[in-house]
Amino acid sequence: MSATVAVSTRGIVKDFESGDATARVLHGIDLDLRAGELTMLVGPSGCGKTTLLSIITGILTPTAGTVNVYGVDLGSLRGQDKVAFRRARLGFIFQQYNLLPALTAAENAALPLVAAGLTLKDAVPRAAEVLRRMDMGAHLDKTPSHLSGGQQQRVAIARALVHGPQLVVCDEPTAALDAHTGLTVMETLREIALDPGRAVLVVTHDSRIFRYADRIVRMSDGRIESDQLNGETHHETTPPAAHWHAAARRRAAGVRDSLLDGASHA
Amino acid sequence: MGEIALRMLLGDRAKYLGLVFGITFATLLMSQQVSIFIGLMARTASQILDVREADIWVMDPRVQYIDEIKALPDKQLARVRGVPGVEWAVPFFKGLGVVRAPGGIMQQVILLGVDDATLTGRPPQMIHGRWEDLKQPDAMIMDRAGWEFTWPGEPFQPGRVIEINDRRVVVVGLAEASPPFVTFPVVFTRYTEALRLAPGERNRMSFVLARAAGGEDPKAVAQRITAQTGLQALTSQEFQWRSINHYLKRTGIPINFGITVVLGFIVGAAVAGQTFYLFVLENLRQFGALKAIGVGNRQILGMVLLQALLVAFVGFSLGIGLSAAFFEATSGVTALRGFILRTEVIAATGGAVALILAIASFASLRKVLVLDPAIVFRG
Numbered sequence: 045m046s047a048t049v050a051v052s053t054r055g056i057v058k059d060f061e062s063g064d065a066t067a068r069v070l071h072g073i074d075l076d077l078r079a080g081e082l083t084m085l086v087g088p089s090g091c092g093k094t095t096l097l098s099i100i101t102g103i104l105t106p107t108a109g110t111v112n113v114y115g116v117d118l119g120s121l122r123g124q125d126k127v128a129f130r131r132a133r134l135g136f137i138f139q140q141y142n143l144l145p146a147l148t149a150a151e152n153a154a155l156p157l158v159a160a161g162l163t164l165k166d167a168v169p170r171a172a173e174v175l176r177r178m179d180m181g182a183h184l185d186k187t188p189s190h191l192s193g194g195q196q197q198r199v200a201i202a203r204a205l206v207h208g209p210q211l212v213v214c215d216e217p218t219a220a221l222d223a224h225t226g227l228t229v230m231e232t233l234r235e236i237a238l239d240p241g242r243a244v245l246v247v248t249h250d251s252r253i254f255r256y257a258d259r260i261v262r263m264s265d266g267r268i269e270s271d272q273l274n275g276e277t278h279h280e281t282t283p284p285a286a287h288w289h290a291a292a293r294r295r296a297a298g299v300r301d302s303l304l305d306g307a308s309h310a
Numbered sequence: 311m312g313e314i315a316l317r318m319l320l321g322d323r324a325k326y327l328g329l330v331f332g333i334t335f336a337t338l339l340m341s342q343q344v345s346i347f348i349g350l351m352a353r354t355a356s357q358i359l360d361v362r363e364a365d366i367w368v369m370d371p372r373v374q375y376i377d378e379i380k381a382l383p384d385k386q387l388a389r390v391r392g393v394p395g396v397e398w399a400v401p402f403f404k405g406l407g408v409v410r411a412p413g414g415i416m417q418q419v420i421l422l423g424v425d426d427a428t429l430t431g432r433p434p435q436m437i438h439g440r441w442e443d444l445k446q447p448d449a450m451i452m453d454r455a456g457w458e459f460t461w462p463g464e465p466f467q468p469g470r471v472i473e474i475n476d477r478r479v480v481v482v483g484l485a486e487a488s489p490p491f492v493t494f495p496v497v498f499t500r501y502t503e504a505l506r507l508a509p510g511e512r513n514r515m516s517f518v519l520a521r522a523a524g525g526e527d528p529k530a531v532a533q534r535i536t537a538q539t540g541l542q543a544l545t546s547q548e549f550q551w552r553s554i555n556h557y558l559k560r561t562g563i564p565i566n567f568g569i570t571v572v573l574g575f576i577v578g579a580a581v582a583g584q585t586f587y588l589f590v591l592e593n594l595r596q597f598g599a600l601k602a603i604g605v606g607n608r609q610i611l612g613m614v615l616l617q618a619l620l621v622a623f624v625g626f627s628l629g630i631g632l633s634a635a636f637f638e639a640t641s642g643v644t645a646l647r648g649f650i651l652r653t654e655v656i657a658a659t660g661g662a663v664a665l666i667l668a669i670a671s672f673a674s675l676r677k678v679l680v681l682d683p684a685i686v687f688r689g
């Protein structure tokens with residue numbers, strides 16, 4: 045497992061103003077995400093997980109503190125630069141998929157490439173390639189309304205990976221899915237998202253998917269409570285995910301090659 | 311992202327059709343009403359322009375427009391002729407007559423009496439016969455509308471006899487005359503013939519038509535006529551605008567048309583604007599996802615404007631097409647004769663449509679551009 049720090053936050057504080065009252069949602073968060081690892085951010089509702097995720101991705105600006113993503117200080121990026129940074133380096137997976145209803149699965153997955161300047165015609169074959177690796181080859185030309193929730197979330201995963209991002213963030217990726225579908229989606233995510241050059245951050249409530257994590261960060265009330273390799277609490281020498289990890293990495297190699305190839309064009 | 315924007319728009323069939331319908335409706339209503347209005351105003355003017363030989367109209371000072379007749383005493387003709395710079399001046403009669411069709415139906419007509427010697431004021435364009443035939447005894451030339459009324463469905467045939475104000479006249483020709491504002495048929499006779507046909511008072515001369523001598527400015531000559539005779543002398547163009555201004559100021563016509571046009575604009579703006587706003591609003595999550603993914607505000611702006619542009623183009627084209635089809639289909643209808651879709655009207659309607667969608671996209675763009683991409687993380 046690589047020890048390269050992909051993302052590090054120091055002293056992140058976030059206040060939300062509502063009227064004349066100010067609510068402090070994050071109280072000084074120090075967090076490191078490592079490349080090649082899947083980190084899960086867990087904790088009770090309202091503890092600030094989504095807020096932290098938004099800050100790490102540059103969507104929200106912290107009240108205080110710094111965010112560093114692969115050597116780039118987000119605080120130093122302005123407007124267009126921040127947008128370009130997100131476009132090139134980040135992949136997003138949302139609870140509500142947020143696919144465009146008018147586009148096919150392959151076209152939806154191709155969006156980050158199109159945003160970067162490719163035509164749909166050039167981008168779609170590369171997105172289709174990613175979808176095929178996820179057993180979605182039969183659904184390339186279907187619109188989201190003709191796909192199940194799990195299939196839609198797979199399209200969203202493809203969209204998050206198609207441009208070969210260095211950081212993939214997922215907010216409650218399984219919350220809208222039934223238990224079984226949630227597990228298979230996580231399996232897919234783990235299989236194709238993990239890469240030595242990529243950090244994956246999953247925010248979740250869903251304890252059934254904890255086993256797919258390399259590292260689990262527990263939050264409560266705007267603070268980090270614990271940050272441990274998965275399985276440490278069980279006093280096992282090898283984290284369960286690590287076994288799985290080795291096999292998955294081999295399976296993912298093929299996909300990665302095509303993705304890295306794609307990223308160099310985007 | 312243009313391709314994506316168009317796919318988003320076309321993917322929402324119902325909204326797309328609603329948008330196009332709104333713009334089509336607004337375009338049709340505005341272009342058609344403005345065209346009819348301009349056509350009506352032009353009718354007033356075109357009657358004056360039909361008299362090509364004269365460039366000055368002399369009339370009673372109280373006359374405001376072409377259809378208002380205040381007869382002049384005959385001696386005024388000689389006085390106008392005596393003004394320096396007037397090459398010639400002739401009398402012109404304009405009045406109403408009643409035609410009795412063979413079936414007994416009566417129809418009011420506009421009776422024009424043209425100078426016996428020169429036939430100044432004669433029909434501008436003949437369909438059948440020659441205008442010189444007006445010199446024959448009891449001769450009369452009708453316009454197409456008059457013929458269609460009197461002998462509906464029959465081809466033109468010279469020598470038919472009808473009665474005007476119970477006096478017998480012979481039709482010698484068929485003319486194309488500009489339709490008058492009141493849409494009555496137009497009938498041409500010699501001046502003396504018109505006096506014979508029309509019920510008489512002492513003063514009979516409606517206008518004196520004059521021409522400025524070569525090298526003289528008609529406007530200056532007209533002013534000289536006014537100064538010397540106390541009559542109102544206007545160049546053809548001045549008289550045309552005076553007539554149009556009369557209708558603009560003294561009648562409810564411009565207000566009525568104005569209301570319809572404004573209504574077309576408002577309904578179009580409301581329907582299209584509202585639908586477009588809803589369309590953007592419903593896609594807010596999608597736009598939020600695009601922004602999170604790294605689509606910049608400038609790209610989003612381009613997307614929304616492209617969507618507005620497509621709707622504007624399709625709706626406007628359909629609307630103008632329908633409007634043109636309307637005028638094409640009604641070109642044979644006498645009451646709508648001469649109403650055409652002018653390039654200026656098309657351009658102005660295009661401007662109005664652009665304004666509608668500019669407003670609509672501005673309203674919705676604000677929503678998208680200030681949109682917090684964090685919206686997509688909310689469940």
Ligand SMILES: Nc1ncnc2c1ncn2[C@@H]1O[C@H](COP(=O)(O)OP(=O)(O)OP(=O)(O)O)[C@@H](O)[C@H]1O
Pocket residue numbers: 060061062069087088089090091092093094095096249
């Ligand atoms: N834009 C905002 N304005 C004001 N308060 C906010 C805003 N966004 C979040 N909050 C508050 O910040 C706190 C943390 O919210 P956040 O969405 O980060 O929680 P979470 O851990 O993701 O919860 P959940 O598990 O329910 O998604 C909550 O109390 C929330 O009400």
Ligand SMILES: [Mg+2]
Pocket residue numbers: 093094095215
């Ligand atoms: Mg949350």
